Amino acid sequence: MKIQAPVNKNQEYDVKISDLTYQGMGVAKIDDFPIFIENALPTEDVTMKVTKVKKNFAFGRVVKINQKSADRVDLVDKAYTQTGIAPLQHLKYDAQLAFKQHQIQVDFDKMKLDVQVDPTIGMDRPYKYRNKAQIPVRLINGQLETGFYRKHSHDLVPIEDFYIQDPKIDEAVVVVRDILRKYKLQPYNETTNKGTIRNIMVRRGHYSHQMMIVLITRTEKLPSKAEIISEITKALPEVKSIVQNVNPKKTNGLMGKENKLLAGNRTIEDTLMGLKFEISASSFYQVNPVQTEKLYDLATKKADLSADDIVIDAYCGIGTISLSMARVAKKVYGVEIVPEAIEDAKKNAKINNITNVKFKVGKAEEQLAKWQEDGLKPDVVVVDPPRKGLENTLIDSVVKMQPKRVVYVSCNPATLARDVKLFTEQGYHVNQPVQPVDQFPQTVHVESITVLEK
Numbered sequence: 065m066k067i068q069a070p071v072n073k074n075q076e077y078d079v080k081i082s083d084l085t086y087q088g089m090g091v092a093k094i095d096d097f098p099i100f101i102e103n104a105l106p107t108e109d110v111t112m113k114v115t116k117v118k119k120n121f122a123f124g125r126v127v128k129i130n131q132k133s134a135d136r137v138d139l140v141d142k143a144y145t146q147t148g149i150a151p152l153q154h155l156k157y158d159a160q161l162a163f164k165q166h167q168i169q170v171d172f173d174k175m176k177l178d179v180q181v182d183p184t185i186g187m188d189r190p191y192k193y194r195n196k197a198q199i200p201v202r203l204i205n206g207q208l209e210t211g212f213y214r215k216h217s218h219d220l221v222p223i224e225d226f227y228i229q230d231p232k233i234d235e236a237v238v239v240v241r242d243i244l245r246k247y248k249l250q251p252y253n254e255t256t257n258k259g260t261i262r263n264i265m266v267r268r269g270h271y272s273h274q275m276m277i278v279l280i281t282r283t284e285k286l287p288s289k290a291e292i293i294s295e296i297t298k299a300l301p302e303v304k305s306i307v308q309n310v311n312p313k314k315t316n317g318l319m320g321k322e323n324k325l326l327a328g329n330r331t332i333e334d335t336l337m338g339l340k341f342e343i344s345a346s347s348f349y350q351v352n353p354v355q356t357e358k359l360y361d362l363a364t365k366k367a368d369l370s371a372d373d374i375v376i377d378a379y380c381g382i383g384t385i386s387l388s389m390a391r392v393a394k395k396v397y398g399v400e401i402v403p404e405a406i407e408d409a410k411k412n413a414k415i416n417n418i419t420n421v422k423f424k425v426g427k428a429e430e431q432l433a434k435w436q437e438d439g440l441k442p443d444v445v446v447v448d449p450p451r452k453g454l455e456n457t458l459i460d461s462v463v464k465m466q467p468k469r470v471v472y473v474s475c476n477p478a479t480l481a482r483d484v485k486l487f488t489e490q491g492y493h494v495n496q497p498v499q500p501v502d503q504f505p506q507t508v509h510v511e512s513i514t515v516l517e518k
């Protein structure tokens with residue numbers, strides 16, 4: 065029997081918002097039927113228009129706010145609300161921090177884990193923080209444009225001020241855009257998989273001010289290559305590295321496998337926690353340098369290391385956590401799947417004169433099993449996985465090695481709670497509150513540190 069939803073597409077309804085979802089959408093109910101509404105905040109009365117009706121819920125967007133939340137920030141530039149750049153920017157920053165703390169608590173509660181979550185550590189200036197931009201390039205009204213996708217679509221909204229990025233990066237994107245326009249580069253077309261230039265990636269060292277420009281192209285051939293390189297170098301003196309990344313595939317994935325150095329160095333340098341780091345185009349590097357120092361300082365404190373301790377840093381990237389812990393511990397073993405990142409990590413150990421680290425390329429789940437079979441007995445294991453969290457086999461290997469402590473740095477509370485549950489079923493406990501750190505202000509993402517002990 066077909067369930068009849070109590071709302072119809074394209075019709076307007078007056079509703080009161082009760083809650084915020086994980087993705088930052090306001091929740092309202094009509095006859096117990098949930099509707100998720102963009103840019104709506106708890107306690108607000110709004111007139112909303114239904115945009116999609118599903119079997120058990122619907123989506124809507126705000127047409128008019130009849131009674132505003134005390135936590136609402138009035139937006140000056142409405143372009144942001146059309147895009148997914150900063151989905152929480154209409155919420156006051158204190159309320160964003162509380163929202164993130166609550167999200168993590170909800171995920172632990174769902175797993176029936178008795179875990180306390182502390183208030184989120186925020187930023188003094190929670191804007192213009194990103195040290196990296198990945199900007200799509202598309203053709204709009206016959207002109208090459210850079211900007212951000214409209215929500216739930218791949219239509220580009222042209223934007224010059226990205227609100228949460230380092231302003232020098234915003235400026236560089238406009239400079240590169242104008243050079244690409246001048247040499248009549250063909251923007252990528254997702255429907256036909258034609259055109260040359262897909263994305264512009266820019267990274268800028270927060271302390272070093274060294275900049276890397278990556279031109280992500282569909283084809284190996286980059287028309288007017290020499291002229292483009294020369295103009296970028298002249299216009300942007302901070303640029304120390306220009307790379308071409310070739311991604312010929314019809315895919316949403318950003319970067320292809322092949323990087324070609326066009327000018328300058330393969331890497332740029334930055335400083336974090338008093339250490340120098342070389343970062344290459346394909347390596348992971350946290351996007352919020354100010355908050356990263358707080359996050360890793362805390363992770364090191366919570367690891368509670370002594371000079372005899374052996375540490376494993378699974379998912380080590382370019383060795384940021386490994387090298388900062390190597391200053392305290394006896395030896396650190398790092399593993400990471402991206403070969404360029406391990407190349408950077410080895411170089412980073414050298415330039416910082418750190419010799420008590422060993423880095424391996426590979427899947428963490430496989431390398432930890434090998435280390436366990438080889439009899440490695442770490443005192444502390446640090447895990448900082450991507451959003452999908454840990455493989456069960458990795459958890460099994462860690463448990464077999466019986467470290468006294470596991471420090472879990474997570475960017476996804478749902479997979480964190482799932483994995484913590486598995487550790488607690490095998491004799492580990494969370495004895496101290498989980499600490500969220502806001503790495504991504506104005507967005508719904510949240511980073512946190514959880515300590516598991518025997």
Ligand SMILES: C[S@@+](CC[C@H](N)C(=O)[O-])C[C@H]1O[C@@H](n2cnc3c(N)ncnc32)[C@H](O)[C@@H]1O
Nearest residue numbers: 348379380381384400401402427428448449450
């Ligand atoms: C959240 S990042 C953390 C990196 C590093 N700890 C840092 O903060 O710079 C996760 C890292 O895990 C790597 N990765 C993803 N899957 C992996 C796997 N199965 N085994 C090892 N590393 C993996 C990614 O390439 C990325 O560098």
